[in-house]
Amino acid sequence: MTELDLAYQNCRRIAAQHGRTYFLATRLLGPERRPAVHALYAFARMVDDIVDDSAAPVRAEESAAQLDRIEYELRGRLARTGRAGAGSWPVSSPQDRILLAVSDTIRRYAIAPEHFWVFLDSMRMDIPGTPQFRAHYPTMAALRTYMRGSAAAIGLQLLPVLGTVVPVPEAEPAAAALGEAFQLTNFLRDIAEDLDRGRIYLPADELTAFGVDADLLVHCRKTGRTDPRVRRALSHLIAVNRDIYRTATPGIDLLTPRVRPGIRTAATLYSGILDQIERTDYTVFTRRAVVPRHRRLRVAAREFAAAQPLRRTYAS
Incomplete structure (x- = not known):
């Protein structure tokens, strides 16, 4: 070897x-x-x-x-x-x-x-x-500048490996958006861990619109209770996140047929983290939202089964 x-x-x-x-x-x-x-x-x-x-x-x-x-x-x-x-x-x-x-x-x-x-430039921001270095982000535009390297770049790295049925540049916007969607999901799931490190990866101006600031987030972390204002802000940001998934997921059909089930599975499971946050009433300060193992396996099995006719078609 x-x-x-x-x-x-x-x-x-x-x-x-x-x-x-x-x-x-x-x-x-x-x-x-x-x-x-x-x-x-x-x-x-x-x-x-x-x-x-x-x-x-x-x-x-x-x-x-x-x-x-x-x-x-x-x-x-x-x-x-x-x-x-x-x-x-x-x-x-x-x-x-x-x-x-x-x-x-x-x-x-x-x-x-x-x-x-x-990607490395964005990592230096941490x-x-x-x-x-930045510990907080004043606007979604500022956060997206960070995510361009921390997340969108990951999607663009993967794209040539996955392969496309169109010229690669045509598939890049959706690939970048999917990376950003995954990253924002991480930020919503990991609020507590990030606060423990002195970081907030959510746009301050959009939090402020709901009466939320850094002090309130820290208070929620200390008490383990999600303030109603924070709950409303998280609901809004989850909606923003889902909109990014809606922008990104049509791009999966631009990938080579064989890889689509894997990427669609990743998108379904990651967006499922948002469902878990809602299902647990936004208790992000005391628990980490995780898609249950049985659901992960069920989604993967469903996508694999759906892919079999495509696999046979493109193999013939």
Whole structure:
């Protein structure tokens, strides 16, 4: 087994361990595409873990330096021509393995490297002490600037791997919107965790329209009770989130037929988190909304069954 094979295996383990919904959706993709999707997930997860580790002031400078090193090494790997160049860098750590796999994926599927630089720039916005750092976002436009790198870029990274039935640029707006929809769902689900880290990833002006400010959110976190004003604000933002899903989901039909069930499953399950938030009466300060395992499996099975006629049609 080659170093590259081992690198992809490592990425698969990371995806299976940390991205349950994401990993389940990839099972509906063709086996030839799964390693690339796992590599992209593992790269994003690695960077996210570094950013999460930056909460302590003593770690922030080191975290920023780590992102700089990752960008430097990834640029260096991509500057080498041919797949052999990806393996010419040393592989001595889990981080090296992820970089080996993701650089091979970028090269193999001709993914625009700019999507990775935009992603890393947004991640620097999460690290205290960097010029880009932000703990709060005054408007949805400001939050979308962050999500352009943290989420839309992920959709654009995935698009060449998934394949399209139209020219890639035609499918990019929907792919970017789906990444943004997933990210906003995360923000609504993870309000409590983000508050514990001193962050609010919801637009301040839209919260203010419902009488909600940072102090009220912190109070709800401390008491474990969702104030009626917060409940109304969350209801509004869930509606905004669902509108983004409505914009994004028609783009699934622009993907190659074989991958549509996997992406549709991911979209259904992620949007289902919004249903869970509502079902539990917006108790986001004391519990993390999770789609039950039986529903995840049922949705995946339904999409897989619906895909069988398409698979036979396109295989014949």
